[in-house]
Amino acid sequence: MINRRQILLNGAMLGAGAIASLSGLTAAAAQEARLRLYWWGTPDRLKRTQGVSELFSQKHAGVTVNAETAGSDYWTKLTTMMAGGNLPDIFQLEPGTFADYGRRNAAMPLDQYLGKTIRTDRLAPGALDLVLVDGKVRGVPIAVNACAMLYDTDVFAKSGLKPPSDDTTWDEFAKTCVELTKFIGKDNVWAVGNCSHYNSVFTAWLKQRDKAMFTEEGHLGFTAEDATEWYEYWNALATQGGCTPAEIQAMDKRLVETNPLTTGNAAIALTYSNLLPAYQAVYKGPLEIVAPPIKDAKSPTGLFYRPALIWSIASTSKNPDLAAEFLDFFINDRDAGKTLGIERGVPINLDVQQAITPDINAIAKKTVDFINAIAGRVGSYPPPIPLGAAEFDTRAFMPVAQKLAFGNLTPAEAGKELIAQGKRILKG
Amino acid sequence: MMGRGLAGSGFRRQVASYSFLIPWLIGFFALTVGPIATSIYLSFTDYGLMAPPQWIGMENYIRIASDDPRFWTAMNVTFTFVLLSVPLKLAFALAVAVALNKGLRGLAVFRAIFYLPSLLGGTVAIAFMWRQIFSRDGLLNRGLEYLFGYDGPGWVSSPSTALYTLVLLAIWQFGSSMIIFLAGLRQIPQDMYEAASIDGASRARQFFKITLPLLTPVIFFNAVIQTIDAFKAFTSAFVISGGDGGPIDSTLFYTLYLFQEAFVNLHIGYASALAWILVIIIAFFTALSFLSARYWVHYDD
Numbered sequence: 001m002i003n004r005r006q007i008l009l010n011g012a013m014l015g016a017g018a019i020a021s022l023s024g025l026t027a028a029a030a031q032e033a034r035l036r037l038y039w040w041g042t043p044d045r046l047k048r049t050q051g052v053s054e055l056f057s058q059k060h061a062g063v064t065v066n067a068e069t070a071g072s073d074y075w076t077k078l079t080t081m082m083a084g085g086n087l088p089d090i091f092q093l094e095p096g097t098f099a100d101y102g103r104r105n106a107a108m109p110l111d112q113y114l115g116k117t118i119r120t121d122r123l124a125p126g127a128l129d130l131v132l133v134d135g136k137v138r139g140v141p142i143a144v145n146a147c148a149m150l151y152d153t154d155v156f157a158k159s160g161l162k163p164p165s166d167d168t169t170w171d172e173f174a175k176t177c178v179e180l181t182k183f184i185g186k187d188n189v190w191a192v193g194n195c196s197h198y199n200s201v202f203t204a205w206l207k208q209r210d211k212a213m214f215t216e217e218g219h220l221g222f223t224a225e226d227a228t229e230w231y232e233y234w235n236a237l238a239t240q241g242g243c244t245p246a247e248i249q250a251m252d253k254r255l256v257e258t259n260p261l262t263t264g265n266a267a268i269a270l271t272y273s274n275l276l277p278a279y280q281a282v283y284k285g286p287l288e289i290v291a292p293p294i295k296d297a298k299s300p301t302g303l304f305y306r307p308a309l310i311w312s313i314a315s316t317s318k319n320p321d322l323a324a325e326f327l328d329f330f331i332n333d334r335d336a337g338k339t340l341g342i343e344r345g346v347p348i349n350l351d352v353q354q355a356i357t358p359d360i361n362a363i364a365k366k367t368v369d370f371i372n373a374i375a376g377r378v379g380s381y382p383p384p385i386p387l388g389a390a391e392f393d394t395r396a397f398m399p400v401a402q403k404l405a406f407g408n409l410t411p412a413e414a415g416k417e418l419i420a421q422g423k424r425i426l427k428g
Numbered sequence: 429m430m431g432r433g434l435a436g437s438g439f440r441r442q443v444a445s446y447s448f449l450i451p452w453l454i455g456f457f458a459l460t461v462g463p464i465a466t467s468i469y470l471s472f473t474d475y476g477l478m479a480p481p482q483w484i485g486m487e488n489y490i491r492i493a494s495d496d497p498r499f500w501t502a503m504n505v506t507f508t509f510v511l512l513s514v515p516l517k518l519a520f521a522l523a524v525a526v527a528l529n530k531g532l533r534g535l536a537v538f539r540a541i542f543y544l545p546s547l548l549g550g551t552v553a554i555a556f557m558w559r560q561i562f563s564r565d566g567l568l569n570r571g572l573e574y575l576f577g578y579d580g581p582g583w584v585s586s587p588s589t590a591l592y593t594l595v596l597l598a599i600w601q602f603g604s605s606m607i608i609f610l611a612g613l614r615q616i617p618q619d620m621y622e623a624a625s626i627d628g629a630s631r632a633r634q635f636f637k638i639t640l641p642l643l644t645p646v647i648f649f650n651a652v653i654q655t656i657d658a659f660k661a662f663t664s665a666f667v668i669s670g671g672d673g674g675p676i677d678s679t680l681f682y683t684l685y686l687f688q689e690a691f692v693n694l695h696i697g698y699a700s701a702l703a704w705i706l707v708i709i710i711a712f713f714t715a716l717s718f719l720s721a722r723y724w725v726h727y728d729d
Contacts, residue, residue: 072670076691083477083696104476104694187579188565247564247582250675258670391693394672395498402676406587 032062033322038081039092039309040074042256042278044343051339056329063322072253075390082106087314089323093139095130095306096199096393099384102133107312109136113324119332122351126381130307133384140327141307143345145367146374147204148273149292152285155267159183164268166291166301166377170205170233173293177242180267191242192268193260194249196234197401199393201270201292204302205230207379208295218386220422228415231404235411246405256282274308274345276367287363289370291377301377308345346371388425396421471700481697488701499702501677502685505591509681510658513598518650521602525609526639539607546603555597555667559584562593584668587678594679597664605650612646613639644725652717659710662687682706 039049046069053065068088070077075097081087082104093101101107114120114137120128124144131139149164156163161179168176177191184191195201203213212221237243244252244260252258256278260266269279270292280287294301311330313323329336337352342364347353357368396418404414446453471488473481492499528538548554561567564582572578583589616639624634640647662683665673673680673688686706690699 076671076687079477079691079694083691104479246675247585250585251563251582251670253670253672394688394692398672399674399676402674406676408587408676 032064033060033319035063035065035090035319035323035326036068036088037065037090037326038068038070038078038088040070041092041344042281044278044281045069048340048343052330052336055333055335055339056326059329060322060325065326071257072255085316087316089317089319090311090313090326092142093310093312094308095310096385097390098131098139098307098310098312099133100387100390101312102136102138102384103387105315107138108315108317108320109138110140110313110324110327111137113328117321117324118328122332122349124348124350127307127348130305130381131310139307139310139312140331141310141348142331143274143308143342143347144305144371145272145274145308145345146303146305146371146378147200147292148271148276148370149290150261150269150271150276150279150287151290152267152283153288154285155180155184163288164290164293166294166374167297168290168293169296170293174233174237174240174242177237177268178240181241184267188248188265190244190248190260190266192244192270193252193266194234194238194243194245194405195270196231196404197249197252197398198254198270199397200272202230202397203382204292205295207302207304207382208299210300212382214383214385214389214426216383219426220419224412224415224419226415227418228411231401231411231414234401235404238405246402246407249405250402272308272345273367273370274342276370277343277363280363289366291370291374300379301374303374303378304381305371305378306381307348342367386426388427392422392425396425467700467703470697471704473697475697475700476694477696484697488698489705491698492701492705498677498680498685502673502680502682505673505678505680506659506661506682508591509595509598509661510655512592513595514651514654514658516595517599517602517654518605518647520599521605521650522609522643522647524602525606525613526635528606528610529613539610542606543603546601552663552667555664558593558597558664559668585675587674587676590669590675590678594661594664594668598658598661605654608646608650609643612643616642641726645727648717648721648725652714655713655717656710659706659713 037049037053039045041049046067050067053067056065057063078087078091087106093107098107110118114128118140127141127144128137130141130144131137151163153163159180161176161183164173164176180191181189199213206212206222206226209226211223211226215221234243238245244265248260248263248265251263252260256262256271256275259269259271259279261269261279262282267285271279273289276287276289291301291303311327313320313327317323330340331347332349332352334352334355337347337349337356338359340347341356341360346368347356353368357365360368400409400414400418400421403409403417404411409417470481472483472485474484474487475481524542528535528542532538545554559566562583563569564580564585566583568583569580572580581589583593620638620642621634624638629637660683661681665679665681665684666687669675669679669684671684671688671692673684682702683706686699686702689695689702
């Protein structure tokens with residue numbers, strides 16, 4: 001018969017066993033460091049990033065780098081992990097959300113590592129200015145890119161239309177799109193996707209008018225009239241049949257996979273320069289890259305170099321030193337650079353950029369050439385975006401564009417609505 | 429002596445049973461009661477994940493009621509969905525159950541086939557498939573064009589039809605209600621129908637005078653379960669809209685709005701308040717159905 005003493009004794013032994021095995025585990029964990037790396041992107045990016053992780057592990061015995069990736073649910077997962085206090089050691093950000101995570105202190109300041117663990121002497125000039133949040137460096141830019149336009153050269157050659165170039169104005173572009181759509185003459189195919197919900201293109205548009213999305217103080221940098229002009233442009237283009245209608249636009253979540261160019265609904269895409277290889281991988285016609293349309297020859301081009309992607313280290317990371325070493329390896333090591341190619345953009349390290357140029361394919365070379373060609377025409381980098389900018393995007397900029405496309409708002413109403421929502425979200 | 433022995437063994441028996449329950453109790457308190465209590469507390473705070481929660485009293489609730497147009501959009505979408513999907517699903521499930529109850533050969537096979545969507549319907553893969561079928565150049569529109577030369581809209585991507593594709597998806601998952609209806613139909617004594625047909629009652633009259641009244645307890649059960657499920661619907665809208673409840677918030681289910689506030693906009697406190705309002709709404713409707721039950725649900729005994 002079992003009595004209480006026996007149960008207690010058994011329990012104690014079980015407990016002791018559990019503790020013993022647990023302590024064994026922690027001892028093992030201390031010897032073998034593990035870094036968690038989290039990003040979004042294509043399978044190609046996964047392959048390349050894992051390649052760098054393996055190179056890093058070879059040079060650091062006992063270190064394993066665990067890859068975690070996500071798609072359009074990336075941000076949801078990231079914030080959920082943030083809420084649970086188990087952020088990955090290193091995670092990927094982009095300029096639109098970077099400042100939010102920096103100010104919320106999810107991304108730790110890296111100033112203590114700069115010039116030491118993370119070498120900065122060969123980075124492109126001004127590279128670290130792109131990752132400043134309130135005076136502190138909260139991440140490492142992986143590569144630079146710029147707003148760009150991709151088009152199918154075959155379709156243009158067949159149509160006899162003049163393909164867009166670096167000095168094409170928005171008005172000329174609209175005419176071309178209407179003509180091109182007519183030439184293509186297929187159901188469900190237009191020249192370009194309606195981009196009224198593309199914050200990247202709107203930023204360039206505003207910069208061409210000496211305005212900005214956000215001011216230094218964190219307020220909206222444009223007026224209702226500016227927004228109305230933008231909405232009128234896309235509305236007119238949609239009405240004339242030059243860009244995709246509302247139902248197609250609604251499916252475009254501003255990802256490579258959802259862009260009308262990828263889904264076979266368009267022959268032109270407004271996007272970022274580093275995405276040319278990604279688009280070319282899924283698009284059958286040959287693509288060419290040019291700068292987005294301009295206002296006129298006298299106005300600024302609206303172009304600027306931006307950190308295509310940013311690696312940040314979680315402020316809760318248990319291995320920040322090792323994580324910093326990994327970041328240094330990722331951006332400064334030549335072999336790492338060769339493995340990565342230009343998949344995330346043109347390398348931020350000038351030596352690496354030179355080292356990889358002979359090996360990259362023609363498509364990749366086009367993006368490097370594009371970045372170098374616009375050097376004389378780029379403006380300054382916009383000030384860091386304010387807290388709540390991401391919410392402004394999801395709760396104001398995207399929905400207002402949708403309401404406009406479906407005809408629930410006129411361009412003038414949409415302009416006012418965007419400003420009203422923006423003031424509410426940004427509190428001023 | 430004997431009394432003490434009994435008490436001792438009773439206590440011992442309880443210790444034994446509770447110790448077997450420990451894993452469940454730990455789970456219950458750590459994973460259910462704990463989070464529930466935390467969310468009550470958080471609903472009275474301003475909490476953005478990185479900084480500790482700040483007590484702000486009733487402010488979240490006041491803002492929901494007075495200054496949040498999207499809350500009302502979400503309520504509108506959710507109630508439309510519940511009011512359409514629950515009755516239609518139950519009616520469809522009952523119709524199929526009645527048909528299957530006719531003593532069809534291979535009943536087990538049909539039952540299994542009809543039940544299948546209920547197993548799969550809530551999954552991400554099916555939601556993706558739905559999006560493909562109802563997209564602008566999807567299966568449905570290709571079929572329509574081929575058969576009738578009709579060029580259909582993008583059903584999932586236009587705000588006037590997107591919600592109805594979700595209603596359709598919900599109805600398609602009628603299996604579990606159907607199984608329960610089928611079991612209920614089997615319970616109805618055959619001699620009642622025999623008596624009714626001897627008296628000359630038509631099929632329709634038999635259905636409305638015998639089948640429906642005797643089935644009311646089962647209908648009631650199904651209605652309550654399905655209503656609660658419909659209020660909690662999330663996955664289909666999340667996948668089909670790409671997570672934003674679009675186009676133009678036309679599929680912004682309450683749960684989806686709550687999720688967005690919590691994990692996209694990082695308003696955890698506000699989202700907790702939204703969650704508690706949903707609890708109150710569901711509790712209210714469940715209570716209402718139980719109160720109404722005495723007027724229309726007939727129990728045998």
